[in-house]
Amino acid sequence: MATTTYTVTGMTCGHCVGSVKQEIGKIDGVTSVDVDLASGRVTVDSTGELADSAVAAAVDEAGYALG
Amino acid sequence: MATTTYTVTGMTCGHCVGSVKQEIGKIDGVTSVDVDLASGRVTVDSTGELADSAVAAAVDEAGYALG
Numbered sequence: 001m002a003t004t005t006y007t008v009t010g011m012t013c014g015h016c017v018g019s020v021k022q023e024i025g026k027i028d029g030v031t032s033v034d035v036d037l038a039s040g041r042v043t044v045d046s047t048g049e050l051a052d053s054a055v056a057a058a059v060d061e062a063g064y065a066l067g
Numbered sequence: 068m069a070t071t072t073y074t075v076t077g078m079t080c081g082h083c084v085g086s087v088k089q090e091i092g093k094i095d096g097v098t099s100v101d102v103d104l105a106s107g108r109v110t111v112d113s114t115g116e117l118a119d120s121a122v123a124a125a126v127d128e129a130g131y132a133l134g
Contacts, residue, residue, distance in 0.1 A: 014083030063081075
């Protein structure tokens, strides 16, 4: 198990949070995604180490960027 | 045909715009909904006069408020 924290910029509302959660949640091995809208902090639990590139791609897919 | 313009407060992103469009679009007689995110102006075309209460309820359902 691994827990990794990222910062995502550009989220402004609960819909944004939902989009980011959904896209990161699709990554193989991800077991939970927690997003704090105010700070942009995204905490991801996964069964193993995640490739930063996979997380960056998921965040981009949702329409945001890693800060 | 009638065109009515409202101001909706609290929208911050394209997801918010989509929610407002979807809910107002469900009102009987509405034929088109245009939203300007920056100003919060919402322009609604409809086959007849709309009840303001119906529009207010739709906006509330989307999670926002008439300004």
